[in-house]
Amino acid sequence: MSAVFDLFQGKSVFITGHTGFKGSWLAFWMKQLGANVTGYALAPDHENALFDALQLEGDINHIVADIRDAQRLEEEMQKAKPDFVFHLAAQALIRKSYAEPLLTFDTNVMGSANLLNAIRTCPSARALVYITSDKCYFNKELNRGYHEDDLLGGSDPYSGSKACAELVFQSYYLSYFKDRENFGCASTRAGNVIGGGDRSHDRIVPDIIRAAERGEAVTLRHPDATRPWQHVLDPLYGYMVLAARLYDGPDEINGQGWNFGPPDSSMRTVLDLTQGLTKMWESVEINIDRPEDAPHEATLLHLSIEKAKGALGWSPHYEFDQAVEKTGAWYKAVMDGKAPKDMTAAQIQDYMDGVS
């Protein structure tokens, strides 16, 4: 097994947002690697959440608490004595951010500041991977991928909050962490993740799966929007590679931003993704409905991954078709009666065999 995977065995790993889609995959994977996992997040807010399907509650130190509660977060982090911290907790939905901008800014900006502040008083922490988003870049509808030093900004509350979270990170790094001994931190911007088990509202893959289960049509609002689709294991592996580098001695990579996007061939439209997935369920029809009053969403979003490839030796393992196939296979196997835990463990093992 790769040295990156060995590193987490027996280590204390603190994950915020462990009840969410990416957080559940990460907590499960870390558990498989032998880490002692503490998760800090709100309870899942929808039915059939992956967190519940994977029965993670009994396997980790599961803390249901709010990232906006600075004191509780500090106390729980001190109790957990983490070696590694992965910060994923966020209000992560663009459309919800239009409906609830203050909640979005409070969670994504002040919640992230609380996390950084808790690390200040937590001497055990050696590496922080701080997850923001590809949406943190000011979107100019460019044909090229955004680089890590491109302008930050956002024309919707979610994107703006993630750009702000980047500024908060930079200021904590420069003020408190730059010269801290035995500690390294990095911010990460991944693309649109897909994978088995996502059941969130208002996301394209869960919408397709619900349509397939009910034998209904799926409706697309932005069929032509291009996104950097990637299988969830690819950015999570990127976070692990980064955490390992920061743990070993952060040197020149400390305090920087990193894109973990898919290969260029995965910059595909919402319609491409939908057609790829619905092929597995012949009953699912696709409707296009472009409401005139739909809130703005960027049409084109690419990420450059040259920096992570060059400096970390990380590159995405799955092309678009494989990411779609792995995603569909997960749901199909679970619909056919396979245990979510077994399917998730098998896909993780397959991934680790492939990258080792």
Ligand SMILES: NC(=O)c1ccc[n+]([C@@H]2O[C@H](COP(=O)([O-])OP(=O)(O)OC[C@H]3O[C@@H](n4cnc5c(N)ncnc54)[C@H](O)[C@@H]3O)[C@@H](O)[C@H]2O)c1
């Ligand atoms: N899903 C994607 O395509 C994508 C793309 C780029 C970046 N991201 C970022 O990755 C991270 C994880 O995304 P996800 O898809 O798993 O999101 P998700 O919505 O599935 O999960 C969000 C998690 O944050 C927690 N959370 C929300 N508000 C909280 C609060 N006030 N206090 C404590 N916990 C709170 C939730 O309980 C949940 O555990 C987020 O920061 C998101 O912005 C996601």
